[in-house]
Amino acid sequence: MMAEPVVFIDGEAGTTGLEIRERLLSLPVRIYSVDPARRKDPQARVEAMAEADLVVLCLPDDASREAVAMVEQLATDGRKAPKILDASTAFRTAPGWVYGFPELSEDQPEAIMRANRVSNPGCYPTGAIALLRPLVDAGVMAPDFPVTINAISGYTGGGRSMIEEQEREGGPAFLLYGLNLAHKHLPEIRSHALLEHRPVFVPSVGHFPRGMIVSIPIHMNLLEKGTTVEDLRVILEKRYVASSFVTVCKAENTLVADALAGQDGMELRVHADHEGRNAVLTARLDNLGKGASGAAIQNIALMLGVSPGRGE
Ligand SMILES: NC(=O)C1=CN([C@@H]2O[C@H](COP(=O)(O)OP(=O)(O)OC[C@H]3O[C@@H](n4cnc5c(N)ncnc54)[C@H](OP(=O)(O)O)[C@@H]3O)[C@@H](O)[C@H]2O)C=CC1
Numbered sequence: 001m002m003a004e005p006v007v008f009i010d011g012e013a014g015t016t017g018l019e020i021r022e023r024l025l026s027l028p029v030r031i032y033s034v035d036p037a038r039r040k041d042p043q044a045r046v047e048a049m050a051e052a053d054l055v056v057l058c059l060p061d062d063a064s065r066e067a068v069a070m071v072e073q074l075a076t077d078g079r080k081a082p083k084i085l086d087a088s089t090a091f092r093t094a095p096g097w098v099y100g101f102p103e104l105s106e107d108q109p110e111a112i113m114r115a116n117r118v119s120n121p122g123c124y125p126t127g128a129i130a131l132l133r134p135l136v137d138a139g140v141m142a143p144d145f146p147v148t149i150n151a152i153s154g155y156t157g158g159g160r161s162m163i164e165e166q167e168r169e170g171g172p173a174f175l176l177y178g179l180n181l182a183h184k185h186l187p188e189i190r191s192h193a194l195l196e197h198r199p200v201f202v203p204s205v206g207h208f209p210r211g212m213i214v215s216i217p218i219h220m221n222l223l224e225k226g227t228t229v230e231d232l233r234v235i236l237e238k239r240y241v242a243s244s245f246v247t248v249c250k251a252e253n254t255l256v257a258d259a260l261a262g263q264d265g266m267e268l269r270v271h272a273d274h275e276g277r278n279a280v281l282t283a284r285l286d287n288l289g290k291g292a293s294g295a296a297i298q299n300i301a302l303m304l305g306v307s308p309g310r311g312e
């Protein structure tokens with residue numbers, strides 16, 4: 001019998017690391033952990049990397065870059081170097097890295113399977129790219145379309161510091177942020193949705209732990225001439241018909257942001273007015289599910305060639 005592949009989660013004790021660890025129990029892999037007292041010790045981390053077939057980086061961007069350099073050093077030293085799945089923002093548009101959104105195109109699962117370096121998508125880009133990319137690919141949305149994205153996230157999206165701030169008595173009920181219009185997810189959205197211009201992106205955080213809605217208003221007359229609301233629905237339905245994670249649902253008048261908390265799926269909708277002049281595209285997901293750890297498990301399964309089935 002073949003030995004189970006070994007996975008090391010660097011940053012195992014953080015918000016994303018803990019979620020990935022828990023979900024990994026459903027895959028036939030062995031988790032290699034370092035002594036918690038040495039979890040930031042470079043020597044202990046390099047030893048763990050050398051034991052692993054895959055290292056999952058759940059670290060801040062700078063620490064992720066350092067960890068990648070450690071793996072590269074192993075290879076330079078002629079030692080076995082693991083594949084890398086990075087959860088941070090550091091490599092999502094970097095050359096040599098494959099974007100870990102299997103639904104991006106027909107070829108993407110195969111590209112992820114073959115890659116040594118995969119970047120796990122950001123939570124907001126997961127919703128935005130899922131809505132925009134099929135419309136650009138189908139030619140109904142021009143690459144220079146003036147895209148606006150509004151979004152609300154549960155506070156776990158901000159990691160440990162935001163969780164502590166929100167769970168202190170008197171944490172804010174709702175706030176807009178990223179109002180310098182330079183949010184870290186913009187390059188990733190622009191690049192993988194194949195847009196020529198940077199979207200206007202206004203994220204927000206609500207006083208609930210997990211859940212997310214990404215919404216994109218559309219003036220229908222700015223799309224390619226003759227495009228109807230029904231066309232948008234059909235394009236999205238066709239794109240995701242075979243997906244186990246992305247579902248195109250019927251339009252609703254209200255959407256609750258945390259309805260998919262704890263789940264790995266994502267729901268897409270096309271809402272429109274009666275005349276079909278204005279539309280709003282929405283994606284609802286769990287920021288820690290399909291927006292982070294759920295996607296990571298999809299990518300790990302592809303990268304290691306394993307399927308869920310254990311512990312379920
Ligand atoms: N929260 C989310 O929704 C999502 C987060 N991500 C990304 O995942 C990464 C981690 O985020 P998140 O889990 O939220 O953050 P957390 O702050 O919850 O966790 C980060 C973890 O990394 C540890 N760490 C920090 N520096 C080092 C280092 N040099 N060596 C080893 N360990 C280190 C931290 O330890 P300590 O606390 O002791 O400093 C902590 O355990 C980030 O890049 C984030 O952008 C991705 C998708 C979604």
Ligand SMILES: CC(=O)N[C@@H](CCC(=O)OP(=O)(O)O)C(=O)O
Pocket residue numbers: 087088089121122123124153154155156157158159162184185203204205291292
């Ligand atoms: C609510 C909140 O603060 N969200 C984070 C993004 C969530 C996240 O950490 O996303 P990635 O690490 O996957 O890029 C932010 O806006 O910076």
